[in-house]
Amino acid sequence: MSGDDRQQLSLLQRGEHHARPGQVRVLTLNVQHANPARSRRQAEWLAVQDADVVVLTEVTPGAHAITQALGEHEFTVHLGDGGSDYLTVVASRIGNQEPAPEIHPGYLPHRCAAIRLHLDDGSSVGVVGLYVPSRGPQERRNVDKRLFQDAVAEMLPALADDLAVTGPVVIAGDLNVVEPGHKPHHTVFGAWEYTFYRAFDAAGYGDAFRHHHPDLDDHSWYGRRSGAGYRFDHLFCSPVGAIADCCYVHEPRTSGLSDHAAMTATITLPTGTL
Template sequence: MTDDAWQPMLFGATTAEGSTEDGPADELRVCALNVNSPSPGRAQRIVDWLLATKSNTLVLTEMQPSDGGRHILACLQAEGFTTTCTPGWTDVRYLTVVATRGLEATRVQPAGFDPRIVAVDLATDDTTVRLVGVYGPTNGMTPESSHRRREFQHQLLDYLAAIHHPALCVAGDLNVIEPDHHPRLPAFEDHDYAFYTGLLDLGLRDAYRTLNPAGGDHSWINARFGNQRLDHTLISPGAGQITTCAYDHTPRSEDLSDHAALLTTLGLPSASGATTRRPG
């Protein structure tokens, strides 16, 4: 799907390219949220909340080319965000969108096997971070679901190896949990844990786990299937310093989504190679 397919509903105030309205461009402030296929009414509430986070980069998963999805994209574009999704997918069920403001965004070679993956280079004057947004297939707890997830996971690892970048960030609803997840969830299989481990083998760090070694947060809460930490941000050391990473459950508590958002702040390297950190 090209970005042009989202254009008909532009409205609202705009922000000039390069604006620092959301803070300095020496930070990457990523909000990853599964928007849960919103209706137009819920879509407007989601946009209002996203803007309030002051994030300069949004990774939106479980998007659909529906009225709700178009509403979110049109509102973000009107607010000065550049939106990127996989081109050429006009009749898909689900896709991932990356929206960014105040950073130069350039589309990276698409993952031709699935519109659930979108990659973009985000550039400042000093550095470029390659961001890959991902919406992994849901665990349907059936043999067919397992096969679909396994194939997707293998293809994604191959794709990430092919487009590898010294400053790499992978974010979104991966629909997998870490091998020592608590509680233990027998519905996940060896290939799910191998996929998570494979991401780390690419040199990526789990941002939440890096800052919260003993943290027990979950991003999807379900009494029947068990609470699960499905949403992740994984970052290579070359991308900068992870300064904050936390789950915000407001989208769940306010019925915007059935997922918590994952908010991550990354201090970007300067031209001298040092990582810029704001005081405090």
């Protein structure tokens, strides 16, 4: 462990958090519709992670417990607007957060939350959180999922221009889709779902995990009956070369905080902005 890492760990253990020059650390976690008590435990866990920005998905309507708990740990919180089902939350504890409510898909917009994060060095990054619906009940099998995915895919090509930040743009969350060639192969996914995954690359957003781990099989959620793994949680970045590292953190899943693993990545800023 380097001297900088030891100093940061000491700060986190004392409940303090400071930015690292030239870097933004992002974490995403599906909170599994947590009740107020589990939301507080999740916020406590997030507070001691080495993350500047967190993207939370499957947040219960209203989100009062998690937003209050994150605020107590010095996060500034932005959440998707309205909606009677699950919300997406983006929270930050460095820089100056500017919500970007104009960034939203044309269907179920509350499942998207976007911010511009203005940093102390004068640079800015865009962070967009997404929560794609699951397959849904039999009477609406894949209806909401497909409509939301189509709406997101439609907004991706203009996203960077609409955010107009000086640094990278990050898109993170539970997309409820796996990549083509996923191991194990799951026959339940259709060609239209792989088309959605490919839409990110087509719009200039690279898969951060796959960029750093071309051959590694890791999963963020496991089937309750089958035990089979799914890489549902993703982080995409433009440019993908700005990703310094990316991995899954399984502690939330193995400890019972959620049924999903978290995902973390470090984003490097262009040297010209420092």
